[in-house]
Amino acid sequence: MNVAADFMPMTAADLAAVVALEQRIQRHPWTLGNFADSLAADHACWVERRAGVLAAFAVIMPTVDEVQLLNIGVAPERQRTGLGRSMLEFLCERARQAGMLRMLLEVRPSNTGAIAFYQHFDFVEIGRRRGYYPDSTGREDAIVMARKLSNNL
Numbered sequence: 001m002n003v004a005a006d007f008m009p010m011t012a013a014d015l016a017a018v019v020a021l022e023q024r025i026q027r028h029p030w031t032l033g034n035f036a037d038s039l040a041a042d043h044a045c046w047v048e049r050r051a052g053v054l055a056a057f058a059v060i061m062p063t064v065d066e067v068q069l070l071n072i073g074v075a076p077e078r079q080r081t082g083l084g085r086s087m088l089e090f091l092c093e094r095a096r097q098a099g100m101l102r103m104l105l106e107v108r109p110s111n112t113g114a115i116a117f118y119q120h121f122d123f124v125e126i127g128r129r130r131g132y133y134p135d136s137t138g139r140e141d142a143i144v145m146a147r148k149l150s151n152n153l
């Protein structure tokens with residue numbers, strides 16, 4: 001399902017709501033400082049609000065000819081309604097128009113829902129970073145995934 005969405009650039013005024021949502025959906029959430037740093041670094045940061053309530057966000061870091069999806073989140077009550085797909089399509093289309101060739105991301109192996117989401121949209125594992133993430137029991141690997149931007153989702 002592809003839902004209509006109206007993605008807006010994230011601003012400092014969104015940060016409190018973004019952090020509150022991040023804390024609801026991630027076991028190891030980004031901090032306010034992480035999001036503020038992304039805004040300050042001019043990463044492409046997006047939000048989707050429904051009736052004023054934050055429903056989704058994403059943070060993208062462009063490099064030379066690739067983009068890195070640093071974070072994406074959908075409010076629990078909106079998950080599995082196609083909003084993640086709409087956000088991903090929006091991000092891929094913008095990247096494609098900017099001449100980017102590939103989207104990359106890192107994900108925890110324990111985040112099976114996100115991995116299934118990415119696989120559904122043709123991301124494939126291209127490597128692992130051993131002990132990349134801090135975890136309550138020590139360190140957790142990062143799976144590195146990528147997809148070409150030449151085809152439509």
Ligand SMILES: CC(C)(COP(=O)(O)OP(=O)(O)OC[C@H]1O[C@@H](n2cnc3c(N)ncnc32)[C@H](O)[C@@H]1OP(=O)(O)O)[C@@H](O)C(=O)NCCC(=O)NCCS
Nearest residue numbers: 025072073074079080081082083084085113114116117120
């Ligand atoms: C991952 C996430 C962004 C997906 O957003 P979403 O709006 O729920 O995704 P969609 O509704 O567009 O899902 C599209 C398809 O992806 C797959 N998918 C999405 N979430 C899934 C899950 N938890 N388990 C299995 N498949 C899933 C399904 O094939 C789904 O289609 P279907 O609902 O018709 O079966 C969302 O679950 C989320 O915010 N998770 C918490 C934050 C997070 O882990 N972010 C990623 C950090 S790396």
